[in-house]
Amino acid sequence: MEKTLIGPQLRQLRRERGQTQAEMAQALGVSTAYVNLLENNQRSLSVKMLMALSTAYGVDWRDLMKDDSAHRLANLRDVSRDPIFGDDVPDIQELRAALDHAPKLVEQFLSLYRSHRAALDKMMQLGSEASAGDLLRSAPETVIHDFFRDHSNYFHDLEKAAENLRDSEPFGSDDVYYMLKRRLQERHGTQVEMLPVGKMQDTLRYHDESAGIVYLSEVLDYQNRSFQLAHTLCLIEFAVTLDKLTRDSGVMSEREITRCQVELANYFAAAYLMPYKAFYKAAEDTRYDVDMLAAMFGVSFEQACHRLTTLQRRGCRGVPFFFLRVDKAGNVTKRFNSTSFTLAEYGGACPVWNIHTSFRTPGIIIPQFVELPDGERYFTISRTTERPAFSSQTQDRRLALALGCELKHAPKIGYAQSFNLENEALFSPIGINCHLCPRQACSQRAHQPILVDLPIDTRRRGNTRYES
Structure with a gap:
């Protein structure tokens, strides 16, 4: 049995029943000090204690063993780096402490943030005609995307x-x-x-x-x-x-x-x-060469990209990728990610990102290193794909795909091996979209940002008409 820590789950279980640590200890036949150690993740869960919890509280042991702490930590870290919170970002120890000791508060905070982002998205889509109900109601695609994200895109x-x-x-x-x-x-x-x-x-x-x-x-x-x-x-x-x-x-x-x-x-x-074990081994052996994987399994380039986002089996995990597909107008028509990357959640509308440039070079894989305003860095590859053509009116059905991961995984990927990762000039500064991007002096800016005021001075003309 792997070392299993269930501190937050145990604390929540006790609080739901209105018990003290001493009362829970009595129900489980252990000392109060031992319950305290379990709740603070200073002791791992034994099989005997797991059975005692199942018997005393009538809970399914599988519910207790669920551990999505890594996913929630990544999600909380990404949210805390949003520019609306300023530059004073909590460190990883503070975030872990919040998850361990105030999991419900963290969930409420993340829920509030999701509502905030949904409202911003709706504002951009609907403009001044949006009602309060329209702003806070999640679209079906958002609900389904969140469902897949919450399962780390693995079923x-x-x-x-x-x-x-x-x-x-x-x-x-x-x-x-x-x-x-x-x-x-x-x-x-x-x-x-x-x-x-x-x-x-x-x-x-x-x-x-x-x-x-x-x-x-x-x-x-x-x-x-x-x-x-x-x-x-x-x-x-x-x-x-x-x-x-x-x-x-x-x-x-x-x-x-x-x-x-x-x-x-x-x-x-x-x-x-693309059976999991065979595909995972082939991906590792080929250093995530998508063309080669597609040929080996008799699938399309897009299907192979999609499959790479699902390699999240415990003990047999691949590189955690995100995947986007956009049309010529920049609309995101498909989105999958195996963790809560900000770029995967809301990206796709920045013209500096090469997913848009790939339309100029059909069928060619374009690697790129990018950096978001919060400092997060990613490695991405972009390439076009062709959709079935029904008639002469629908023959131009080209879409662009992007597959990406956090920079720390780039050394495992063959497409990145020829680059010097220590070169700061390697990284292209991109944003989520112009409405939300706080970057200054971006020559590609198309909108005034919602959350920051760009400097404006009649004496000076900057890169765009939105700032001096």
Whole structure:
């Protein structure tokens, strides 16, 4: 058993029942001093004590063992560095102490901050016409994104389901489409039929449940045909697992639940096409060469990028990446991250970031080292991807992808090996977006920032019309 510290959980359990440490000690058959040591993380949890807690308080031991402290610490650290709090940032020891001794207060603080950011986002989207209700209401996409982020973009039940399915019928990556078709036919009485673009029009996949047929558009290439079948198989064969995952997700409306299950089915499809252990080993061996990984597993560049964000299994963790996809107008059309990076949460609208420059060089991977106003540094790669074209009117369907991680992980990535990480000139100063960026003298500024006043002087003209 790994060394397990449950101080905050134990303290919360005791307070919910209105007990003193002495009363909890009596219920568990241990000394008051021992309970105090457990609550202050000075003793790890033994199997005997775990059983005693389960018996005395009727709690599920798995709930006690849940440890998201690393995620919450990263989240709290990122929030505390927001420019609205000034330059006096709490150190890591202070943040850990807050999590250990005031976890509910931390949760309330983070909830308040999320509401603040949601209000700012809505203000930028809706302008002066926004009502108070509009400003504080989270969009469905935000709720679903937070659900994935809170799970570090890793879902063990779906991973195991995908692994068991692959192990039951071993095959190579070139046979995956055939195997998926066969399983849908033999296990679920569902046939797969390809239809011309003219008949499918703007639909890529349609599952006619009453007829037992999955229709796929001929516009899909082999990788995406396989992905769509794996997605459909998940919705049919693992519907109970999807219901279980979304039951306590915080997603409330039927529409939001359906949207969340679509994303979870996409997760399963990636896990099925790129089995965790094999993909993790290949990623480490190739130093996270995305093109090579895509070729090895018979998937697209975008699918391989997405899969890299999910390598967060305990004892077998890869580099924690974030992933963004943007269109030509700079709108973020897909966003995943394995930890609470500020850049992954709110980024994508800074023209200094090369995710936008990549449109000029289609298909070319562009590495870049970037620094946010709070000093956080990241390594990113950007590249374009092509979407299926249905007609001459939709032939320009190019999108840009960005995959990134914290600077400390850059030495593990092949794309970064030729750079001198000690060179301060290497880092491009970027922001989240112009409305929130406090940087001065940025030649790319397009808006007056909301939270700071830039200096203005009639005697001097600065880089932009917003400051002198």
